[in-house]
Amino acid sequence: MDAWDQLTARLNELDALAGAGAALEWDQQCYMPPGAAASRGVQNALLSKLHHERFVAPEVGGWLDTLEAADLDATRRAAVTQLRRRYRRATVVPSRLVEALAHARSEGFAAWVDAKGKDDFSLFEGPLQRLLDLVREQAALYADGAAHPYDGLLEDYDPGSTVAELRPMFTRLASELNRLLDALAPLAHPEGTVPPVDEDGLRRLSDRLLRDLGFDLDRGRLDLAEHPFTTNLGVGDVRLTTHLHPENLLATLGGTIHECGHGLYEQGLPDHLAGTWLNRAAGMGLHESQSRFWENFIGRSLPFCRYLVPRMQGIWPTLRLTPEQLYAAANRVERSLIRIFADEATYNLHIIVRFQLELGVLEGRLQARDLPEAWAEGYRQVVGVVAPSARQGVLQDVHWSSGLFGYFPSYTIGNLYAASLGARLEEEFPDLWDQVERGEFGAILAWLRRNVHQKGASADAPVIFREVVGERDPVQDLVDHLWRRQGTLYGARRIV
Amino acid sequence: MDAWDQLTARLNELDALAGAGAALEWDQQCYMPPGAAASRGVQNALLSKLHHERFVAPEVGGWLDTLEAADLDATRRAAVTQLRRRYRRATVVPSRLVEALAHARSEGFAAWVDAKGKDDFSLFEGPLQRLLDLVREQAALYADGAAHPYDGLLEDYDPGSTVAELRPMFTRLASELNRLLDALAPLAHPEGTVPPVDEDGLRRLSDRLLRDLGFDLDRGRLDLAEHPFTTNLGVGDVRLTTHLHPENLLATLGGTIHECGHGLYEQGLPDHLAGTWLNRAAGMGLHESQSRFWENFIGRSLPFCRYLVPRMQGIWPTLRLTPEQLYAAANRVERSLIRIFADEATYNLHIIVRFQLELGVLEGRLQARDLPEAWAEGYRQVVGVVAPSARQGVLQDVHWSSGLFGYFPSYTIGNLYAASLGARLEEEFPDLWDQVERGEFGAILAWLRRNVHQKGASADAPVIFREVVGERDPVQDLVDHLWRRQGTLYGARRIV
Numbered sequence: 005m006d007a008w009d010q011l012t013a014r015l016n017e018l019d020a021l022a023g024a025g026a027a028l029e030w031d032q033q034c035y036m037p038p039g040a041a042a043s044r045g046v047q048n049a050l051l052s053k054l055h056h057e058r059f060v061a062p063e064v065g066g067w068l069d070t071l072e073a074a075d076l077d078a079t080r081r082a083a084v085t086q087l088r089r090r091y092r093r094a095t096v097v098p099s100r101l102v103e104a105l106a107h108a109r110s111e112g113f114a115a116w117v118d119a120k121g122k123d124d125f126s127l128f129e130g131p132l133q134r135l136l137d138l139v140r141e142q143a144a145l146y147a148d149g150a151a152h153p154y155d156g157l158l159e160d161y162d163p164g165s166t167v168a169e170l171r172p173m174f175t176r177l178a179s180e181l182n183r184l185l186d187a188l189a190p191l192a193h194p195e196g197t198v199p200p201v202d203e204d205g206l207r208r209l210s211d212r213l214l215r216d217l218g219f220d221l222d223r224g225r226l227d228l229a230e231h232p233f234t235t236n237l238g239v240g241d242v243r244l245t246t247h248l249h250p251e252n253l254l255a256t257l258g259g260t261i262h263e264c265g266h267g268l269y270e271q272g273l274p275d276h277l278a279g280t281w282l283n284r285a286a287g288m289g290l291h292e293s294q295s296r297f298w299e300n301f302i303g304r305s306l307p308f309c310r311y312l313v314p315r316m317q318g319i320w321p322t323l324r325l326t327p328e329q330l331y332a333a334a335n336r337v338e339r340s341l342i343r344i345f346a347d348e349a350t351y352n353l354h355i356i357v358r359f360q361l362e363l364g365v366l367e368g369r370l371q372a373r374d375l376p377e378a379w380a381e382g383y384r385q386v387v388g389v390v391a392p393s394a395r396q397g398v399l400q401d402v403h404w405s406s407g408l409f410g411y412f413p414s415y416t417i418g419n420l421y422a423a424s425l426g427a428r429l430e431e432e433f434p435d436l437w438d439q440v441e442r443g444e445f446g447a448i449l450a451w452l453r454r455n456v457h458q459k460g461a462s463a464d465a466p467v468i469f470r471e472v473v474g475e476r477d478p479v480q481d482l483v484d485h486l487w488r489r490q491g492t493l494y495g496a497r498r499i500v
Numbered sequence: 501m502d503a504w505d506q507l508t509a510r511l512n513e514l515d516a517l518a519g520a521g522a523a524l525e526w527d528q529q530c531y532m533p534p535g536a537a538a539s540r541g542v543q544n545a546l547l548s549k550l551h552h553e554r555f556v557a558p559e560v561g562g563w564l565d566t567l568e569a570a571d572l573d574a575t576r577r578a579a580v581t582q583l584r585r586r587y588r589r590a591t592v593v594p595s596r597l598v599e600a601l602a603h604a605r606s607e608g609f610a611a612w613v614d615a616k617g618k619d620d621f622s623l624f625e626g627p628l629q630r631l632l633d634l635v636r637e638q639a640a641l642y643a644d645g646a647a648h649p650y651d652g653l654l655e656d657y658d659p660g661s662t663v664a665e666l667r668p669m670f671t672r673l674a675s676e677l678n679r680l681l682d683a684l685a686p687l688a689h690p691e692g693t694v695p696p697v698d699e700d701g702l703r704r705l706s707d708r709l710l711r712d713l714g715f716d717l718d719r720g721r722l723d724l725a726e727h728p729f730t731t732n733l734g735v736g737d738v739r740l741t742t743h744l745h746p747e748n749l750l751a752t753l754g755g756t757i758h759e760c761g762h763g764l765y766e767q768g769l770p771d772h773l774a775g776t777w778l779n780r781a782a783g784m785g786l787h788e789s790q791s792r793f794w795e796n797f798i799g800r801s802l803p804f805c806r807y808l809v810p811r812m813q814g815i816w817p818t819l820r821l822t823p824e825q826l827y828a829a830a831n832r833v834e835r836s837l838i839r840i841f842a843d844e845a846t847y848n849l850h851i852i853v854r855f856q857l858e859l860g861v862l863e864g865r866l867q868a869r870d871l872p873e874a875w876a877e878g879y880r881q882v883v884g885v886v887a888p889s890a891r892q893g894v895l896q897d898v899h900w901s902s903g904l905f906g907y908f909p910s911y912t913i914g915n916l917y918a919a920s921l922g923a924r925l926e927e928e929f930p931d932l933w934d935q936v937e938r939g940e941f942g943a944i945l946a947w948l949r950r951n952v953h954q955k956g957a958s959a960d961a962p963v964i965f966r967e968v969v970g971e972r973d974p975v976q977d978l979v980d981h982l983w984r985r986q987g988t989l990y991g992a993r994r995i996v
Contacts, residue, residue, distance in 0.1 A: 020546040024524060024546075037736065039736030040735070043736055046512070047523075237540075241540070
């Protein structure tokens with residue numbers, strides 16, 4: 005066997021291990037009985053360990069050395085380039101630091117749960133500081149000559165994104181969003197409330213949506229979970245989850261469509277490149293662009309409400325709701341405290357605060373003890389609200405407690421990408437909104453497949469994005485979209 | 501670390517791999533979308549390979565050598581003895597033979613599906629012959645001085661059972677069962693049919709049964725599968741499955757109680773011995789005794805029907821059914837062609853035919869081409885019926901196509917053990933049937949826990965069985981039980 009065959013055999017083996025691990029985690033969220041927690045923890049840890057050992061093994065480095073010196077076709081060349089980056093990142097961190105991080109994460113998570121329950125940041129401060137120190141150390145090893153230490157962390161979630169690009173873009177976005185929110189603030193919320201429904205109907209509505217949007221239920225499925233997520237267990241096996249909120253139909257609807265967007269991306273990846281690791285998402289930002297595109301750009305549009313309401317009335321014949329009421333309910337805007345409940349516009353302000361704080365941490369300007377004050381100041385300046393408690397403020401998200409620094413920007417990168425993809429689609433299909441109103445999503449999906457999904461990880465997300473949208477300005481596209489939608493709905497006047 | 505610590509660390513790792521594999525297989529039967537078949541196959545194969553490699557590794561043999569020469573307490577001594585047997589069996593078969601068997605199994609299974617579909621044994625004959633040759637070779641390596649080559653195969657499923665013991669016991673059982681069936685044959689079936697019900701109610705009835713029988717739903721769960729099974733994913737994680745047959749309530753009831761019996765055994769195993777492999781079932785025969793005990797001895801009794809019918813009427817208020825009618829329906833006896841649909845008495849005759857044929861194969865008296873004729877002759881003599889087609893005859897079971905020779909006896913060993921355990925329980929608790937009628941199963945379960953489950957694999961099943969029942973004769977106990985139940989129900993007169 006030559007180096008390429010040996011490498012792909014190993015990558016297929018690693019994919020099988022990762023798929024088995026994903027199956028265990030899916031089961032843990034969806035079905036596992038509580039008494040299994042300890043034994044499942046051991047199983048997860050073993051599969052992760054085997055995966056890591058078999059990836060960082062010296063022979064993998066040797067195969068990459070050989071292939072880098074060889075004459076390869078474009079696909080293999082791209083695969084080797086991407087793999088070298090991953091291999092370097094997996095091997096550059098010494099095992100002492102890997103273990104210290106694992107320990108600090110589990111300590112951090114437990115402390116965060118406790119601190120949030122008791123609404124007392126001081127219980128989290130020590131463990132968080134230990135995490136910050138280790139994450140800085142890790143980032144320094146990752147960054148290796150990058151312009152900003154944060155860039156090294158970004159690459160874990162969004163390869164190709166840099167602080168140099170994100171910072172000015174986010175600053176401009178914050179300012180534009182605040183202009184919109186200021187314009188809407190004095191205006192009355194549009195009328196529209198959605199009555200409570202039953203769980204059985206919500207489940208049927210979710211199944212119907214998946215089929216209509218083009219999710220292949222022979223190559224995936226939908227289950228219920230406390231916190232909806234999507235995972236890929238292997239070729240032909242994409243698992244979506246949703247949560248049934250009988251009192252809050254919009255939450256279930258948004259959740260199902262959001263996860264469906266992730267799942268459509270996963271199902272559209274280039275399976276024929278299995279064994280190269282090019283058959284993967286190009287990054288979390290691009291992933292999030294797919295979920296947000298379907299959830300927000302399509303799913304909260306008036307034409308989509310016109311498609312959906314008759315289907316809802318097929319399930320609940322006595323439901324009294326017009327498409328216009330559903331549309332109004334789905335597009336309420338309000339400066340808010342909690343990220344996960346925020347509307348489409350305000351949401352990005354929550355992310356921008358976190359991004360700025362994480363930059364401060366990585367630049368060494370902020371320590372754990374500074375974060376409550378910095379959080380309050382960031383919210384005051386960027387979102388325009390101040391949390392009355394740590395639980396609704398600096399303790400609200402799980403991410404930092406698990407050592408996830410560099411992840412938050414993906415959410416807003418996703419919203420920005422989605423806005424430009426939507427604008428491109430409107431150019432591509434002049435009858436786009438008629439298609440949506442008729443419940444015909446096939447042409448949209450085929451376009452995304454061709455321009456985004458099928459490219460897998462053959463290039464970084466920013467490159468793929470530029471190939472599709474050309475010179476469009478995503479900040480402008482997102483802000484224009486929000487003015488057209490929420491601005492119009494509230495009857496606000498845009499001063500340009 | 502000394503040899504013991506290293507060994508138990510490895511065994512815990514192997515258990516984690518096996519648990520992950522069991523989770524994948526559970527998912528495959530219960531939830532996996534069809535498009536995932538290929539990738540799941542790769543995942544299963546990898547986990548099996550890793551498990552095998554890490555068990556047969558030379559260092560494991562070295563640790564066993566060291567421990568065999570050391571001074572150990574009784575538990576460690578028992579663990580080392582059992583592990584040496586397993587290690588020897590895992591290492592004695594050369595990898596050439598392992599691979600040939602794996603290939604012959606997948607070829608055999610495909611040919612069997614095809615042959616059964618077309619009702620044509622000749623399509624299966626060649627692949628079956630190849631399997632027989634390899635299984636004989638394997639059995640010879642396993643047996644190593646055993647009295648009969650079949651003993652080597654038996655040890656895979658029922659360590660401690662031998663042909664020398666089983667053959668006379670099964671011969672006597674066949675003759676006694678035929679006396680019972682001859683006595684019942686001229687008599688009218690007792691009256692009793694169970695009306696169709698709905699799936700939702702069947703599901704609720706199954707859940708209720710699990711709770712009442714003592715299955716811990718915090719440490720296990722029940723799902724639906726085409727072919728019900730039970731599997732253990734790790735400490736605190738026993739998964740049962742059942743199938744909802746709205747037209748055949750008895751089939752669902754029997755399936756749920758049967759799997760619950762397996763699950764109660766798994767939940768009762770000595771968790772504190774994790775890492776020694778003594779926290780396992782002592783064999784498939786003893787496992788089957790637990791499922792059959794609950795399904796048949798308890799579940800088909802009149803007191804159990806008296807407990808159950810009011811609960812059924814709680815679910816289906818308009819259900820017209822008396823406990824006596826349910827009891828009659830659950831205990832119809834008939835000489836039949838298909839093993840899996842056979843009644844409690846006839847079932848064992850199906851097994852005895854297969855046992856005799858397997859002995860012929862292992863002794864070299866029977867080749868694949870002889871099996872249809874030998875099957876027909878065996879059924880004529882032992883069961884008293886002749887199949888009109890290969891599909892209802894020699895092709896009915898999947899076992900041989902997957903290379904499973906030596907497994908069938910476990911079913912009847914289970915029935916025999918269950919009968920003696922039941923007889924011992926009647927001595928132990930003079931009010932046993934009053935407890936059952938009141939739906940109180942706690943004392944029975946506690947007795948099984950203490951006398952069977954908690955012993956794990958610390959001794960072979962025949963030893964554990966003897967410790968519990970003393971000098972009882974299981975053939976006599978099973979035959980007496982059937983005369984008392986079916987004989988009485990049909991009004992037959994027993995001539996002793």
